[in-house]
Amino acid sequence: MNRIVLFKQLLDEKRNSTMIHEHYLNTIREYAPGTNLYMREMHFLMAADPEQPVSITDLAQKLGVTLGAASQMATKLEKKGLIVRCPDPEDRRRTMVSMTDEGNHLYREHLEYDRKSLEAMSDLFGGFSDDEVKRLIEAERLFQKGLCGNEND
Numbered sequence: 322m323n324r325i326v327l328f329k330q331l332l333d334e335k336r337n338s339t340m341i342h343e344h345y346l347n348t349i350r351e352y353a354p355g356t357n358l359y360m361r362e363m364h365f366l367m368a369a370d371p372e373q374p375v376s377i378t379d380l381a382q383k384l385g386v387t388l389g390a391a392s393q394m395a396t397k398l399e400k401k402g403l404i405v406r407c408p409d410p411e412d413r414r415r416t417m418v419s420m421t422d423e424g425n426h427l428y429r430e431h432l433e434y435d436r437k438s439l440e441a442m443s444d445l446f447g448g449f450s451d452d453e454v455k456r457l458i459e460a461e462r463l464f465q466k467g468l469c470g471n472e473n474d
Contacts, residue, residue, distance in 0.1 A: 335464060353430035358401075363431055365394045366403060366420070371428045374417035376409065392416075403427060 349357045358366075368383045369375050381391035395418055398404045403424035409415035420428060446454060 352434050353427050356427055356430075358427075362394060362398060362401075363427075365391070365398060366424060366428060367431060369404065369418055369420055369424075369428075371420050371425050374407070374409075374419040377406075377416045377418055380418060398424070 346360045349359055350363075351357050352363055364384060365380065368380050377391050377395055378388060380395075381388045384391065386394075395404060395406055395416075399406055402421055404418050404420055406416050406418055409417050449457070
């Protein structure tokens, strides 16, 4: 098979994976009994520190989103009773986020949810050696680099 045709096939499969992943991100999930969240909401919660307050600015940087997006997510999660916001006592211009008891419980539940999900993915790729999985990771990074080189398209 022609190499160009192979790369066209790879790009088609990557597009399909991207569409499936986007749907996955935008589907409400029950991470713990009675708690339905979008994955982005769960990622926000998991980026917070269950032991101490963290600034929304730090969360935005950690998640790679704008401060506005992080603030909107904080508003949603505060309404759901998973976090509370308060001014930073050392700099009242900064807003800090702390998890509620319910948020802490969900955080712990999600660790188990993630473990099970990763085990299932590992089982799915059971026929791949660790070195082959590392090559898949390397291929993803190359693909990302290739796409970044074509940002004007």
